[in-house]
Amino acid sequence: MFDEADENYDPVLIESIIDFDPNTMCVExxxxxxxxxxxxxxxxxxxxxxxIDSIDSFSDHSEIFSFEIPLNRKEWLVEDLASKRQxxxxxxxxxxxxxxxxxxxxxxxxxxxxxxxxxxxxxEKVAELWQSVKxxxxxxxxxxxxxxxxxxxxxxxxxxxxxxxxxxxxxxSKTLKNYFVDENNNTKLSLxx
DNA sequence: TGCGGAAATA
DNA sequence: TATTTCCGCA
Numbered sequence: 001m002f003d004e005a006d007e008n009y010d011p012v013l014i015e016s017i018i019d020f021d022p023n024t025m026c027v028e029x030x031x032x033x034x035x036x037x038x039x040x041x042x043x044x045x046x047x048x049x050x051x052i053d054s055i056d057s058f059s060d061h062s063e064i065f066s067f068e069i070p071l072n073r074k075e076w077l078v079e080d081l082a083s084k085r086q087x088x089x090x091x092x093x094x095x096x097x098x099x100x101x102x103x104x105x106x107x108x109x110x111x112x113x114x115x116x117x118x119x120x121x122x123x124e125k126v127a128e129l130w131q132s133v134k135x136x137x138x139x140x141x142x143x144x145x146x147x148x149x150x151x152x153x154x155x156x157x158x159x160x161x162x163x164x165x166x167x168x169x170x171x172x173s174k175t176l177k178n179y180f181v182d183e184n185n186n187t188k189l190s191l192x193x
Numbered sequence: 194t195g196c197g198g199a200a201a202t203a
Numbered sequence: 204t205a206t207t208t209c210c211g212c213a
Contacts, residue, residue, distance in 0.1 A: 090205075090206090091205080091206070134206085135203090135205095136202085136203050136205075136206065136207080137203080138202085138203080138207070138208090140207080140208075142207085143208095145194090145208095145209095146206090146207060146208065146209090147207095148194085148195075148196095149195095149196090149197085149206090149207080149208080149209095150205085150206055150207070152195080152196065152197065153197090153205080153206070155196090155197090156197090162195090162196090163195095164195070164196095165195095166194065166195085167194090194213105195212105195213085196211105196212085196213080197210105197211100197212095198209105198210095198211095199208105199209090199210095200207100200208085200209090201206105201207075201208070201209095202205100202206090202207070202208090203204100203205095203206090203207090
């Protein structure tokens with residue numbers, strides 16, 4: 001059906017083929033065949049010791065989706081409003097960019113985009129990615145623990161809100177207002193601290 | 194795991 | 204200044 005080696009292969013396109021109703025959280029009947037096919041692929045690509053049925057959205061998927069996503073630094077630059085210069089993103093900007101990239105959906109994705117609530121599925125992968133994208137480099141390894149602490153600093157400045165749920169974070173309404181002023185799927189970062 | 198103080202650092 | 208690092212507490 002779809003061949004990954006095919007240059008026309010597009011995971012986003014596949015997604016649009018499946019008729020998913022966000023209200024009922026169910027897929028339409030016609031889509032079930034496609035789901036089964038995808039499930040078949042998963043069976044072939046996932047290590048045999050892993051029970052696919054045991055995989056849920058709250059587990060760390062790093063063992064399952066262990067393939068590397070090539071890093072393209074340019075994709076992670078933001079334009080500084082003041083200087084009009086390209087620069088590495090701040091942590092919250094990194095999060096906005098990450099959530100906007102379909103290829104990173106297995107890393108983290110929105111649970112409730114309108115409220116800015118998102119969940120991280122591969123904590124250490126995200127922390128690792130943050131380390132390679134951020135401006136301020138260090139010799140030590142970025143861990144989810146430190147990554148999460150940095151996010152918690154945002155509570156005080158009201159850039160983020162507490163969720164008190166495992167691997168789940170939320171942008172504040174203020175941040176949502178200032179950084180999601182886009183109407184399409186293009187992420188707009190209109191800075192204004 | 195999440196939280197947040199305290200101190201260090203790019 | 205914006206995290207990063209370390210860590211005791213819940």
